[in-house]
Amino acid sequence: MKEQLQALLEFHRTFGAYVSEVPTADLPPEVRELRIRLIEEELAEYADAARRGDLVAVADALTDLLYVVLGAMVAHGLQDVAEALFAEVHRSNMSKAGPDGRPLLREDGKILKPSTFSPPDLARILAPWLPKGDAPSS
Secondary structure, X not given: OHHHHHHHHHHHHHHOOOOOOOOOOOOOHXXXXXXXXXXXXXXXXXXXXXXXXXXXHHHHHHHXXXXXXXXXXXXXXXXXXXXXXXXXXXXXXXXXXXXXXXXXXXXXXOEEOOOOOOOOOHHHHHHHHOOOOOOOOO
């Protein structure tokens, strides 16, 4: 993911797109709305392509979606912690396996959280940038 985030930083800097050097939730309103709109547009393109069964369009939409999501991470200054955030969410998701190592599934296929589930601790990773009241206590 590091290589992809570097590519997004290159794109943002080349084209004057907003970049934060430190993690922040506080984007200028116009940047925030642009990031939301870009993600929504690419998500809609994916939904359309998937429903039509068009593999090339699915690949295009998913790649564009990944590009704009990583661009949002760069805008929010999360480029240096993105891999740690992903690893923590993956660890948490893997804890959704039930005691027998198999997932508990809802009727629609959604994986349910068993008693062994451990939520992601993203605040631990983001602690240096969180307001003191939001930082985890260790």
